[in-house]
Amino acid sequence: MNLFSKLYYRSRKYWKAIQLYLVIAGPGLVVMVADNDAGGITTYAATGAKYGYNLIWFLLILIPVAYYVQEMTVRLGAVTKRGHAEAIFDGFGAFWGWFSLIDLMIVDWLTLVTEFIGMTAALLIFGVPAWLTVVGVVALMGAIVLHGRYWTWEKIALLFCALNLIYIPGAFMVHPSVRDILRNGLVPNFPGGFNGELFFFLMANIGTTIAPWMLFFQQSAVVDKGMLEKDIPWGKFDTLFGSIVTVVVAVFIVVVTGTVLMGVDIDSASQAAERLIGVNHYVGTFMAIGLFDAGLLGAICISLASSWAFGEIFGWAHSLNRKIKEAPWFYAFYFFTLITAGLVVLIPGAPLVLITLFVQVVAVTLLPAALVFLILLLNDRKRMGEYCNSPTENVIGGIIVVSIVTLSTLYGVSVMFPRLFQ
Amino acid sequence: MVLRTRRLIGKIREINERYSTPHIEMSLGVKISLMALRIYLLLLVSLIVYKFVLILS
Numbered sequence: 001m002n003l004f005s006k007l008y009y010r011s012r013k014y015w016k017a018i019q020l021y022l023v024i025a026g027p028g029l030v031v032m033v034a035d036n037d038a039g040g041i042t043t044y045a046a047t048g049a050k051y052g053y054n055l056i057w058f059l060l061i062l063i064p065v066a067y068y069v070q071e072m073t074v075r076l077g078a079v080t081k082r083g084h085a086e087a088i089f090d091g092f093g094a095f096w097g098w099f100s101l102i103d104l105m106i107v108d109w110l111t112l113v114t115e116f117i118g119m120t121a122a123l124l125i126f127g128v129p130a131w132l133t134v135v136g137v138v139a140l141m142g143a144i145v146l147h148g149r150y151w152t153w154e155k156i157a158l159l160f161c162a163l164n165l166i167y168i169p170g171a172f173m174v175h176p177s178v179r180d181i182l183r184n185g186l187v188p189n190f191p192g193g194f195n196g197e198l199f200f201f202l203m204a205n206i207g208t209t210i211a212p213w214m215l216f217f218q219q220s221a222v223v224d225k226g227m228l229e230k231d232i233p234w235g236k237f238d239t240l241f242g243s244i245v246t247v248v249v250a251v252f253i254v255v256v257t258g259t260v261l262m263g264v265d266i267d268s269a270s271q272a273a274e275r276l277i278g279v280n281h282y283v284g285t286f287m288a289i290g291l292f293d294a295g296l297l298g299a300i301c302i303s304l305a306s307s308w309a310f311g312e313i314f315g316w317a318h319s320l321n322r323k324i325k326e327a328p329w330f331y332a333f334y335f336f337t338l339i340t341a342g343l344v345v346l347i348p349g350a351p352l353v354l355i356t357l358f359v360q361v362v363a364v365t366l367l368p369a370a371l372v373f374l375i376l377l378l379n380d381r382k383r384m385g386e387y388c389n390s391p392t393e394n395v396i397g398g399i400i401v402v403s404i405v406t407l408s409t410l411y412g413v414s415v416m417f418p419r420l421f422q
Numbered sequence: 423m424v425l426r427t428r429r430l431i432g433k434i435r436e437i438n439e440r441y442s443t444p445h446i447e448m449s450l451g452v453k454i455s456l457m458a459l460r461i462y463l464l465l466l467v468s469l470i471v472y473k474f475v476l477i478l479s
Contacts, residue, residue: 092456093444094437313437365466372455380446409466418474 024234025241026154027221028074030301031214032066032242033161036249037298038118038269039111039356040208041291044250046274048203049255049264051176053176056185058202059250062209065400066243069371072378072397073215074230074235075387079220084219085309091380096373103307103366106297108213112341113269118353119295122347125277125288141300141338145331148222150320157300159275163293164249170286176259185251203411209246210404212366215374220308222395224319228293229387253290256283269294299338299418307334321392364412368405375401 036044047055068355073084080087085104089097119137120130144156171253188199218239227235257272260279266272269291277284307330312319317327324331344350375397378389414420446452 089437089441091446092442094441096456097437123430241469335440365463367438368462369459372459376446376455382447395455406454407463409462413469416469 009249016260021234021237024227024231024339025158026038026225026327027227028235028237028239028299029156029242029245030157030161031070031218031221032239032246032250033164034157034217034297034301035066035209035211035246036294037111037163037208038291038295038301039298040250040358041118041206041253041269041294042272043204043271044253045257045261045287047205047274048254048259048264049261049266050201051191051198052258052262053185054183054191055074055182055201055205056254057188058205059254060186062205062250063243063247065081065206065404066209066246067240068393068396069210069364069374069399069404070214070218070243071236071239072374073219074222074227074239074382074391075213075232076374076377077219077233077385078229079387082398083223083225083308084216084220084370084374086312087369087377091221091377092373095312096369099340100369100373101310102368103362103369104212104216104309107359108302108364109337109341110355110362111211111213112358113352114336115299115346116294116342117165117295118269119299119358121268122273122288122292122295125270125273125284126164128179129277130345134346137296137299138160138335138338138342141303141333144300145304145320145334146324147409153320154221154225157297160293160300161245162295163300164288164289164290164292164297165245167249167252167256170290171255173280173283173286174256174259176255181255198354200411200414201345203407203414206359206404206407207363207411208369208410210371211301212363213369215370216309217301217305220305224308225323228403230306232387256287266325293308299341303334303338306337307331310326327412351419358417364408367408371401371405 012178019384044059076087077083082090085097085101088100116134116137123133125209144153147153191200222235256276257266260283261272262276264275266275269287273284273287273291275284277289300306308318308334310316311327311330314328314329318330319327322330344355345352375389375394378384378397
């Protein structure tokens with residue numbers, strides 16, 4: 001009897017903890033899953049098709065990398081109650097502030113265009129014309145934010161996060177060899193030796209794991225949600241859980257394409273979906289739905305990251321808890337970036353491939369700056385107090401930042417000069 | 423239009439004044455990091471401009 005009562009009380013304790021997490025869950029999970037955006041899905045699909053299961057181990061390494069970087073934004077946001085853009089302006093002055101803000105605006109807008117490219121390509125598979133997708137997405141995203149409550153927006157975003165798990169049943173449906181996944185995927189190896197092409201794929205995977213908009217988005221979301229210092233442990237857990245989910249989804253995409261499309265050169269996720277439909281209709285359909293969802297989730301977060309950042313600096317009301325009348329500039333900026341990015345995709349003959357490549361190059365100019373500022377701000381004992389980075393966190397964070405900066409820079413350079421690493 | 427532009431310029435001046443002094447303590451480590459960042463960005467932007475010139479020519 002004593003055992004049963006103990007079990008009952010313990011399960012009640014866990015259930016309460018889960019309930020509490022479901023209330024607090026949000027910024028970390030959303031930002032991490034949104035990281036698997038249209039560009040990310042393409043990278044993972046191409047990685048699986050090129051190297052099979054062999055680079056799964058590398059994706060698993062990215063869990064702590066993503067976690068350590070993003071959890072710093074949780075602490076910074078919860079303690080200073082400021083978004084990343086405002087924190088940079090305040091900490092490093094107007095020069096670095098404007099540099100970050102303008103660069104963020106350019107990178108976000110270009111990335112938003114790539115999300116629309118992904119979404120229109122995904123729905124084109126089902127015969128939906130591009131203009132209808134753009135109109136539908138803008139209307140849907142408008143409806144999501146116009147409720148005037150951060151909480152509503154976040155829970156809708158979490159629903160789209162759940163849809164991102166669609167790749168998991170898809171992977172089971174292609175009947176991969178578990179033995180091969182364990183043998184080839186979990187043991188670190190460089191298929192075909194460490195050459196330029198493999199290096200390019202490794203860099204691309206890192207590039208899709210940490211994007212500049214993620215730092216700005218999560219910190220602003222933490223502030224808008226009203227998280228306090230006492231919520232930091234939950235925020236950290238939320239971020240850790242999100243980083244695990246995002247990599248698990250990436251692994252399942254690699255498993256799908258590694259099983260079915262091994263040896264096929266993949267240029268885009270929509271191309272992978274079309275090829276998969278030819279092999280297994282349901283798996284291909286799941287891939288296309290997942291691509292649309294990824295683009296939508298990316299667009300939801302990216303457009304908000306810019307609007308929050310500009311609101312913080314220009315002093316506009318900038319919260320999802322405000323109605324349009326109360327925060328007109330915040331919403332005007334949100335819809336302006338959204339609509340203009342959508343229209344670019346509809347321009348006949350628009351240089352969409354060039355835009356996709358250009359995003360990667362411009363992102364490299366912002367990412368190192370944002371990461372360096374993040375580390376320096378987390379070492380500002382005057383502001384951060386007991387939430388300041390510990391020496392161990394500085395060493396881990398420092399190694400991660402230097403590695404990301406080096407690899408993402410090489411990735412950006414290799415996009416500009418493709419023959420350099422061949 | 424002119425009025426709006428003036429207002430925007432005024433706002434930008436106000437922001438520049440508000441954030442004219444960096445509030446982070448400028449220790450040696452911070453100074454070195456910011457200098458390294460400047461050099462990095464200068465090199466990267468030069469590379470992008472070089473690539474742009476290559477495309478044009």
